[in-house]
Amino acid sequence: MMNNGLPDQFGLTAVVPAAGIGSRMGAECPKQYLSLAGKTILEHTLLRLLAHPAITTIVLALAPDDCWFETLVLARDPRILRVLGGSDRARSVLNALHQVKSDWVLVHDAARPCLTSADIDALLAVGLTPDGAILGSRVRDTMKRSDEAGNIIATVPREALWHALTPQLFATRTLKGALEEGLALGALITDEASAMELAGHVPRMVEGRADNIKVTRPEDLALAGLFLRQQQDELAITKATKEQP
Template sequence: MSEAASPGLTAVVPAAGIGSRMGASCPKQYLPLAGKTILEHTLDALLSHSAIAQVIVALAPHDTWFETLSVARDPRILRVQGGAERAYSVLNALHVTTGPWVLVHDAARPCLTHGDLDELIAAAMASGGAILGSRVRDTMKRTDGAGNIVATVDRDGLWHALTPQMFPTGTLKRALEEGLALGALITDEASAMERAGFTVKMVEGRADNIKVTRPEDLSLAELFLQQQSARQQARPD
C-alpha cells in the first residue's frame, strides 16, 4: 500500500516505562541518540508517514522530560496518562481514540522504516489485524529455574514479535479490557487479541527495527539510523 493511498491512522506510543536495565538517570526513551532522544526518533518515524494523522503518547504521571522536547508541540500529538503496565497505558490511549484503526509502537524502537509501515498497514487492513515480526534465526533453548538447559526448541515457525501492531480500535479495546479484568498475562497487543480468539497476521519486518533495552543497543541503533539515512539520501529524486 502506498502512503498516498493510506487512510488517516492513530498511532499509540506507550512511554510510561523507566527502562531500569539501561541503568540511566532518566527513562531510556529520553536518552540521547544521534542528535535527538530515542523517543524523538520514534515519533519522527511515525509522524513523517502520511498515513498517520495522530500520535497518542502515554506518559508517566511524574514525567518532566517530554514537555522539553520540540516534538511535544506538534499539534498531531495528544498526551494521556500511562499506567503501571503497558496494557493500561494502551487502554488509556484507546479511550480517547476516535479512529477505526490503531497501531501501537514501542517508544524505544527508533529505527522503524516507512517500508515496514506500508507492509503492516496493508496486511492489517486485508486480514483484520497484523504485527511486524522477525524470524528466529538462532538455536532456541529452554532452561529450568536454575539456568540448566532442559530442551532444544524447534525454531521453525518461531518469530520475535516487533511493533507496530495494528488492529481495529474497538476490537483491541475490548480484548484488552477483558484480558485485564481476568488477570491475564498481556505482553503485547497481539497476545490480548489472540486470547480473545482473533487470528493475527504476522508480517516479516526489518531486523534493524530493534528495541533499545540495554546500553549496548544504543550504538547499534545509531548505526542503523545512519545506514537508513544514507540509503534515503542515495535514492534518486
C-alpha cells in the same frame, strides 16, 4: 489515492506507550529520553511515525511524573496528544485508546527509533482485517529451553518462531475490547497481540526489518545509532539513483 494504496481520507492513529522507566538501562532518566544521534530516542520514534502519510495523530501515554517530554520541541506539535499512562503497558495503551477517534490504530514501542515507512506500508497491506497484524522478525539462532537452574532441557525448532516487533495494527474497538477483557481476567498481556489472541483472534505476522530494534540495554544504544546511519545511507543511495538520468 495515496502512494501506499490507501484512500486520501484514511486516517490512522499511532499509540505510543511511554510511561516506563527502563530500569535495565541504569540511566538517570527513562530510556526513551536518552540521546541518540542528536535527538532523544522518543523524538526519533515519533518523527518516524509522523513521517508516514497515513498517520494523522499520535496518542502518547506518559508517566504521571514525566518532566522530560515538555522540554522537547515535539511537545508543541498539535498532532501529538498526551494521556496519563497506567501501571503497565496494557493499561497505558488502554488509556490511550479512549482518545483514539480513528477506526484503526498502530501501537508502537517508544524505544524503537529505527522504524521505516516501508515496514508500516507492509503492515497496512495485510493488517486491515478483523484479526489485525504485527511486525516480526524470524528467529535465526538455535533456540534452547532451560529449567529454573539454567540447565538446557531441550532444543526448540526455530522454523515457526518469530521475534514480535511493533508496530502492531488492529481495529481500535476490537483492541480496546480485547485489552479490557484480558485485564478483567488478570491475564498476562505482554503486547497487544497477546490480548487479541486471548480474545480468540489470530493476528497475522508480517516480516519486518531486523534493524527495528528496541533499545533495552546500554549496548542497544550504539547499535541503534549504527542502524540509523545505515538507513540514512540507504535513503541517500536511493535518492541518488532516482535522480540519475
